[in-house]
Amino acid sequence: MNKVENNKAWWLVLPVFLLVAFSAVVPLMTVVNYSVQDIFDANTAVFVGVEWYREVLQDSRLQDSLVRQFIYSFAVLLIEVPLGIAVALMMPTKGRMASLCLILLAIPLLIPLNVVGTIWQIFGRADIGLFGWALNSIGIDYNYASNTADAWVTVVLMDVWHWTSLVALLCYSGLRAIPDAFYQAAHIDRASNWAIFRYIQLPRLKSVLVIGILLRFMDSFMIYTEPFVLTGGGPGNSTTFLSQTLTKMAIGQFDLGPAAAFSLIYFLIVLLVSWLFFTTITHMDKDK
Amino acid sequence: MSEIHLKALAHSYSKTPTGPEDYAIREMDHVWEQGGAYALLGPSGCGKSTLLNIISGLLTPSDGDVLFDGKDVKHLPPQDRNIAQVFQFPVIYDSMTVFENLAFPLRNMNVAEAKVQTKVHEIAEILELHPVLNKKAKNLTADEKQKVSMGRGLVRDDVSAILFDEPLTVIDPQLKWKLRRKLKQIHEQFNITMVYVTHDQLEASTFADKIAVMYGGQIVQFGTPRDLFENPNHTFVGYFIGSPGMNLIDVKPVAGGVAFDGIQVPLSDELNKILSEVPYNSIKIGIRPEFVHVWDKATEDAYECDVLHMEDLGTYKILTLKLGGQDIKVRLGEDHDVPVNKAYVSFPEQWLKLYVDDYLVEEPSVEDQVVEEAHA
Numbered sequence: 001m002n003k004v005e006n007n008k009a010w011w012l013v014l015p016v017f018l019l020v021a022f023s024a025v026v027p028l029m030t031v032v033n034y035s036v037q038d039i040f041d042a043n044t045a046v047f048v049g050v051e052w053y054r055e056v057l058q059d060s061r062l063q064d065s066l067v068r069q070f071i072y073s074f075a076v077l078l079i080e081v082p083l084g085i086a087v088a089l090m091m092p093t094k095g096r097m098a099s100l101c102l103i104l105l106a107i108p109l110l111i112p113l114n115v116v117g118t119i120w121q122i123f124g125r126a127d128i129g130l131f132g133w134a135l136n137s138i139g140i141d142y143n144y145a146s147n148t149a150d151a152w153v154t155v156v157l158m159d160v161w162h163w164t165s166l167v168a169l170l171c172y173s174g175l176r177a178i179p180d181a182f183y184q185a186a187h188i189d190r191a192s193n194w195a196i197f198r199y200i201q202l203p204r205l206k207s208v209l210v211i212g213i214l215l216r217f218m219d220s221f222m223i224y225t226e227p228f229v230l231t232g233g234g235p236g237n238s239t240t241f242l243s244q245t246l247t248k249m250a251i252g253q254f255d256l257g258p259a260a261a262f263s264l265i266y267f268l269i270v271l272l273v274s275w276l277f278f279t280t281i282t283h284m285d286k287d288k
Numbered sequence: 289m290s291e292i293h294l295k296a297l298a299h300s301y302s303k304t305p306t307g308p309e310d311y312a313i314r315e316m317d318h319v320w321e322q323g324g325a326y327a328l329l330g331p332s333g334c335g336k337s338t339l340l341n342i343i344s345g346l347l348t349p350s351d352g353d354v355l356f357d358g359k360d361v362k363h364l365p366p367q368d369r370n371i372a373q374v375f376q377f378p379v380i381y382d383s384m385t386v387f388e389n390l391a392f393p394l395r396n397m398n399v400a401e402a403k404v405q406t407k408v409h410e411i412a413e414i415l416e417l418h419p420v421l422n423k424k425a426k427n428l429t430a431d432e433k434q435k436v437s438m439g440r441g442l443v444r445d446d447v448s449a450i451l452f453d454e455p456l457t458v459i460d461p462q463l464k465w466k467l468r469r470k471l472k473q474i475h476e477q478f479n480i481t482m483v484y485v486t487h488d489q490l491e492a493s494t495f496a497d498k499i500a501v502m503y504g505g506q507i508v509q510f511g512t513p514r515d516l517f518e519n520p521n522h523t524f525v526g527y528f529i530g531s532p533g534m535n536l537i538d539v540k541p542v543a544g545g546v547a548f549d550g551i552q553v554p555l556s557d558e559l560n561k562i563l564s565e566v567p568y569n570s571i572k573i574g575i576r577p578e579f580v581h582v583w584d585k586a587t588e589d590a591y592e593c594d595v596l597h598m599e600d601l602g603t604y605k606i607l608t609l610k611l612g613g614q615d616i617k618v619r620l621g622e623d624h625d626v627p628v629n630k631a632y633v634s635f636p637e638q639w640l641k642l643y644v645d646d647y648l649v650e651e652p653s654v655e656d657q658v659v660e661e662a663h664a
Contacts, residue, residue: 184346185379189393189440190367199392203383285424 034260052261062262064237065245066269072241073220076159080216083160084167085205088175089197091168102172105165117229120158124230144231148238155227155239159220167212174208175201210281214274221270242266290356290370290448292320292343292481297352299338305350312338314505315352320483322357322448325475327492328485330502331528336485339502340451343483344373356448372441373451377458378433380425386412386432387421390439397444411442414474431463435470442474449481456491468494489529501525517576520641521648526574532606532617534574536643546573546642549612551591553635558651559642572643577606577619579639583632584625590632598626609633 035052037045056062087105092098111119124144126132135142144154178200186196224243227233233240246266250259299313308314312335320326320343328336341347342354345366354362361369381389390408399407412418415435420428425436434455441450452471456464472495475482484495492499493513500510501524508522509515520526526534539546541563545554553573555563563571583590593611607618609631618633620626642649 179377181375181377181379184344184366185373185375185437185440187346188344188366188371188373190396191392192396195392195396199381199383203381285426 031260031263034256035264038257052257056258056262062245065240065242069221069242073217075156076220077213077216079160080164080167081213084164085171087168088171091172105168108162108165113225114229116162117226120154121230124154146235148235151231151235151239155230158226158230163216170208170212171205174205178204218270291322292449293355294318295353295355297349299342299349311505316507318507320481322481323479324481325495325497326483327496327499328483328502329489329492329499331487334502335505336502337453340453340485344371344451345369370446370448371451372447374438374455376454378430379437380433382426384425385422386417386425386436389425389436390443393440393444407443411439415439430458431467452484454486471495523572523574523643523646530576532577534576535616536572536574537614539571539573546571551612562649566644568644570645574641574643575635575639577617579636580618581634581636582618582627584627586632590634593631593633595627595629595631
């Protein structure tokens with residue numbers, strides 16, 4: 001039988017192609033376009049090559065927020081991952097209590113970002129906020145609006161409150177997928193609780209943890225709304241993270257060229273870190 | 289070294305069992321002797337895995353005791369009993385190499401590292417795991433993984449019994465016999481009590497010296513494969529063991545024997561006497577397809593029957609006959625003539641078994657006990 005060549009079928013791909021083009025490719029290329037030009041008005045634009053890239057990489061304001069961003073993301077991961085695992089390990093496995101725990105854990109995840117910011121803004125206030133008032137009444141001088149350390153503690157705490165659930169829920173599902181025989185075999189092999197965690201639970205949580213860490217890294221690295229609502233980046237610039245600096249630059253000062261250049265660098269950093277992390281983890285399994 | 293004694297053991301998963309149907313294990317007494325190779329054979333849901341988990345300590349029985357060498361271990365957790373267990377699906381520690389897997393139980397017991405090295409190499413040698421010793425365990429094939437999980441039991445000096453819970457389920461057929469031979473070899477070498485749970489009679493009889501057939505939460509017969517074949521003492525054993533299983537026919541007592549569909553089967557005087565004395569709900573006769581005699585012409589004690597169909601299985605043939613209203617299976621050797629349309633069969637007295645309420649009834653000289661069970 002002769003095979004009928006019918007390339008008309010390719011037309012059926014057109015809708016998807018258009019959708020992807022307009023939703024991803026075109027906006028991204030626009031940014032690339034901006035990043036290599038100096039734009040004065042709608043009709044006057046000068047090609048400047050890598051000028052903007054050179055400029056933003058030397059901009060100390062951006063460098064500072066990049067450093068802050070890394071510290072923030074690592075602090076958040078360092079707390080949320082172990083805490084999430086611990087919560088998942090302590091959760092009841094069946095019955096009413098298990099459902100209750102799942103619901104309680106899911107609640108923070110369902111709250112809109114700006115509401116989370118507002119909740120903590122009030123919660124942390126020394127006059128009417130329970131958290132701030134409680135700290136001050138036991139003698140700790142706490143004020144997130146004027147003290148840099150306090151602001152950092154609050155911003156990190158807010159993220160932990162908001163997102164630890166995600167790690168915990170992922171780990172919980174991972175733990176439930178371990179067959180009983182593994183625990184039984186480990187008991188017969190006289191493994192300690194630590195050994196059970198280290199050699200059964202942790203290895204079997206690896207795939208969900210990779211997802212969890214990647215999600216939490218990307219989200220925390222791109223965080224904008226919550227700190228913006230809570231501290232507005234202050235006191236001073238102490239909690240101004242990358243996306244906020246970028247927004248100020250692009251919308252506030254209308255420096256489209258440098259902002260576009262930095263957006264692309266920002267994007268590449270997220271991509272690079274995620275890729276490095278993922279390949280390192282997947283290579284760990286291979287036999288030498 | 290230990291002998292495993294199950295004393296008046298019963299187990300129910302329900303907290304308040306009301307009747308025998310709530311019990312996964314009905315009251316039983318059983319002894320697994322030191323150094324034996326045993327199989328626990330039965331259909332799914334008969335309680336064999338429950339029984340295994342009770343022996344290993346993963347489950348605490350609701351009634352009765354578990355004694356290892358006379359010592360009550362009923363409330364001891366698995367790690368405090370000297371047993372190892374191999375599960376249906378291979379349990380290996382993914383992140384470790386094969387060597388680390390095998391060393392794991394020893395390191396948990398703080399055995400000196402030099403001893404760990406020699407012991408692991410010794411066992412790896414026996415299990416033929418040497419070539420993969422430094423590979424990650426997760427990259428092994430299913431049969432290698434199963435060998436690793438068995439090896440973790442063998443490295444320990446203190447293990448006196450290994451329990452197998454259908455360990456060959458996930459192994460390719462051509463590797464099954466190899467692994468089974470390995471098990472047998474290890475059994476001979478180590479003098480360890482082995483209890484092997486399976487629903488496959490072939491697996492059971494190639495592995496075990498003695499087989500316990502379980503049915504409905506009870507061990508209905510415990511004997512050598514030959515015993516189970518020649519002398520099944522429960523209709524379930526007759527039906528479950530053998531391929532095809534035993535022919536079982538519902539009969540009514542008549543003078544001088546029993547009858548079905550107008551066909552009379554004479555019994556010995558002793559059996560007739562017993563039959564007239566015991567109360568019963570059902571009476572069955574049973575005969576193995578292998579033991580039915582087939583003649584090509586009418587003889588004095590042969591019954592005439594119709595030939596329904598014949599299956600040729602290569603080395604033997606299975607003939608289905610109609611005798612009265614009953615289908616009878618007969619297993620014929622390769623070189624036996626196959627009757628056409630009509631066949632004449634007789635049931636040699638030696639191989640014709642009588643079952644009252646599903647338990648074998650024998651002439652009193654052999655064993656009284658079974659008859660008593662039938663009474664109960």
